[in-house]
Amino acid sequence: MRARTADLMQAAYGRYALGAFNVCNLEQVHGLFRGATQAKAPILVQFSRVIRHYAHPRMLEQMLRAAEAVYPEVTFAVHLDHGDAASCADAIQSGDYGSVMIDASHLPFEANIAATRQVVAQAHARGIAVEAELGLLQGIEDGMTPHAQEAILTDPAQAEEFVRRTGCDSLAVAIGTSHGAYKFAGNQRLHFERLAEIQRRLPGFPLVLHGGSAVPAEEVARINAAGGALDLSASGVADAELAQAVRFGVVKVNIGTDGRLIWTRVHREFFRQQPKEFDFMPPGRVYMEAYAAFVAAKCAKLGWPPAGDTGPRERLGG
């Protein structure tokens, strides 16, 4: 069942966060919807601008229309991740998206406001929600400009002004997370005092965390044992920190890297163990199952189901 992103966020606020999973292929879509089925959890499915170039937007949208028919019990909304003006306009036109992100965070404050306002006007005319971003995350994601040599944390006073002047529906904040597999080098952690101040200035307003992957050490170790060469010192966001962020108004956590790590681990191990194999289906089956288990577990770590809840349908009245 397709839902409005705004409704899902409103239901989640202060209770749990929606996992926003970046996917691009058939196996990921099956795994994601099976995981959501297992957890009976509402999810956001997101396509980045770069993945839309890779796979073609219509291909991705049709895949989710099929998933909606194959997994009718899953409550979900579709989100454009890291859009620009053109991809936002295309997504809004398509009618398939519950929300779009306009990422103008690399622009100066006033230019970010102007770019965001423009998308808000288009999206709201069609009943679609808009996520914007203020502050810069470290790391590289899906071919985004590898801007931040150092992160620029979101300024709470600016966040308040930004939301008021743009009319955006949710805001991605930079509070210490980063994109990609190479995250915290040492003991750097989320800046909760900053998040608390943002929430104090924007009470009840949905906040978003990008770079929410855990990058489990065990997963990295298995990839490297099967021939990979990932940096072993990389570590992501601890699940306990994500759960804590929920209490400060974070309703959406973006998870892309973890799904890719599982994909890499499954395929490296499979083909190393079975060097005569060349069929994509056997490892594909393993991946779908592993990704489904990951998704279900992640939803639980993000606080689903909240106490006293039986399911998204009942809560949304649908």
Ligand SMILES: [Zn+2]
């Ligand atoms: Zn991001």
